Amino acid sequence: MKKRAPDKNTTQTTTSEASRGKTERAPRPEGEFANKPLEFFQRKAQDIKSLAEVLRRNVSLNDKAQLASYMVSYRVAMEKQPHTIAEKLLLPAAIDMVSTVIDEKSAEKLKCIPLSNNTVSRRIHDISENLEEQLVSRLKAAGDFSIQLDESTDVSDCASLLVYVRYVWENDFAEDLLCCLTIPTGTTGEEIFSVLNDYVATKCGLDWANCKGITSDGAANMTGRNSGVVKRIKEAAGKDIVWNHCFIHRQALACKGIPPDLDKVLKEVIRVVNFIKGSALNHRLFDQLCADMGAEHTHLLFHTEVRWLSKGRILTRVYELRNEIHAFLHEKKSPLADLFTDDWLFTLSYLADIFSSLNELNLKLQGQCDDVFRNWKHVMAFQKSLKLWLARLRRPNPSHYMFPTVLQHIEENDVSDTDVKHLTGLIRTHLVALIDNFDRYFPTERYDILSDKRWIQNPFDFESPESLLELGLTPAEEKELLQLSSDRTLKRRHECMALSSFWISISSEYPVLSKASILLLISFTTTYKCEVGFSVFTKIKTKHRNRLNAAPDMRVALSSCTPDWNAILKGKQAHLSH
Structure with a gap:
């Protein structure tokens, strides 16, 4: 029988399968591993997998330790604490708590978190840069903004400038610290503006034309007609910007006009307080005397001109402790004890009342x-x-009900009519001076201008067309106001929302009215935020930390933004603490 020749395709397939089998076969070990059993190589493969898992865990631990380091640094800055507190207190305390509550193995992991003084400083600087980037991007997106600014000298005699900004963000006004800048030389208007402009225009890329309002105190370097900061900003913006003199500073200036007889008593009160508080021994003895006599308070308060509420509080406290103070001064044989006569205390009661009323206004x-x-x-x-x-004090039978301490003093003491008439005359003189000063610093002309914008405060008071005639509105504003005042749904929203939030929320529906309202409301009326900022500044930069660059700590402590941890950690290489 004739043999059949093999098919060509079959031969090629068999050859291909054979060659593929040879390729896929594991290579034979050579050299020292030639005679090793299979179990040896299986153990080696398992060791490699274990090392890879350890490496993965270490990388994950490094990243977590780095994030923890940033979070701890953030809390240190938020609480205005020294940077060394993280390594010296927080980390040891955390290790103690974890080792006690959980176990030692978990506590060991905390030791790899880098929290040295320099590390915390770098972390705070990184967080500050991230918060600054967020704020600048918000300002560029918002467009219009207003600022308040003030300058002061710190503990190391360096001049510092604080600037706060207000802008529209997420259907309301947002307020944030724009910058904390060091003024290298003098504090003239030109030098302050140069430092401020380098930051705002050059570094941040913001346009001064978008600045709609400036608020400051009345210092010459801020408000100078020729070279003040406000003048320079207006020139840079290329238009007239609204400047607001801080309401609180104006109120403090209006309170300075005190008649000589009242001013004499005020200065004598300060002398009494300084006699007791200026000596550590006198202070301790007076505290003990007040405790023995069952007084409600045992401490006196120092007076300082730079604190708005100082006078009212010190006068009230001295009057409340008048018996204890007189007994202490008499025991010390001080000539100041002779001041505590009935007339002197009667005058003090009025000073305590009037400055308490001024304090109430200041707080509002x-x-x-x-x-x-x-x-x-x-x-x-x-x-x-x-x-x-x-007007009540000018009547034939004057009433003192508005001064409760004076009224109480008259009722509790046998005050003669002559003394009452004398004090009433002093009160009338002081009230006239206060009225004149308030009219000077808060002229009615400015309020009259604001009254033309009263539709911003409540647009639903102008439902009738005739009521719009006195407002001086443009045709577009009149049309929108008529439509808005007839909307009952928006009226209910106006009653339950903040004024700024209301106008921002209807900006798309009533753009003309909304824009005019926001331009008026966006300006600050006080430098309160700057004053609070300087209080934080004095807590951060102390005599023990007088070389600290406080700007990063200030931004982290005062910013309204939240750090973006992913953006901060991006590109950072994690290193464990040694």
Whole structure:
């Protein structure tokens, strides 16, 4: 039988399979591994997998330790604490707590978190840069903004400038620290603007034309007609920007006009306080005397001109402790004890009352998210109160009900009519001076200008067309206001929302009215935020940390933004603590 020749395709397939089998076969070990059993190589493969798992865990631990380092540094800056506290206190305390509550193995992991002084400083700087980037991007997206600024000298005699910014963000106004800058030389308006412009225009790339309002105190370097900071900013913006003199500073200036007889008593009160508080021994003895006599308070308060509420508090405290103070001064045989006569205490009771009333006004003007309508309302109400009090004291039978301490002193002591008439005359003189000063620093002309914008405060008070005639609106504003005042749904929203939030929320529906309202409301009315910022500054930069660059710590402590940890850690190589 004739044999059949093999098929060509079959031969090729068999050859291909044979060659592929040879290729896929594991290579034979050579050299020292030639005679090793299979189990040896299986163990080696398992060791390699274990090492890879350890490496993966170490990388994960490094990243977590780095993030923990940033978070701890963030808390250190938020609490205005020294950077060394992280390594010296926080980390040992955390290790103690974890080892006690969980186990030693978990506590060992905390030791790899880098928290040295320099590391915490770098972390805070990185967080500050991230917060700054977020703020600048917000300002560029928002467009319009306003600023408040103030300068002061720190513990190392360096001049520092604080600038806060207000802008529209997420259907409301947001307030944030724009910058904390060091002024290298003098504090003239030209030098302050040069430093500020380098940051705002050059570094941040913001346009001064978008700045709609500036608020500062009345210092010459800020408000100078030729070279003040406000003048320079207006020139850089190429248009006239609204400048607001801080309401609180104006109120403090209006309180300075005190008649000589009242000023004499005020200075004598300060002398009494300094005699007791200026000596550590006198202070301790007076505290013990107050405790023995069952006084409600045992401490006196120092007076300082730079604190707004100082006078009212010190006068009230001295009057409350008048018996204890007189007994202490008499025991010390001080000539100041002779001051505590009935007439002197009677005058002191009035000073305590009037400065307490001024303190109440000051507190009403403080706070964030203020608006010009609210502050003018408080000032106008106080001015009317002064005029009403003066009118009551000019009547044949004057009433002192508005001064509760004076009234209490008259009731508790046998005060003669002559003394009452004498003090009433002093009070009338002081009230006249206060009224004149308040009219000077809060002129009615400015309030009259604001009254033309009263539709911003409540647009639903102008439902009838005739009521719009006195507002001086443009045709476009009149049309939108008529439509808005007829919307009952928006009226209910207006009643339950903040004024700024309301106008921002309807910006797309009523763009003309909304823009005009936001331009008026976006300006600060006080430098309260700057004053709070300087209080934080003094806590961060102390005499023990006088070489610290406080700007990063200030931004982290005062920023309204939240750090973006992913952006901060991106590109950072994690290193464990040694």
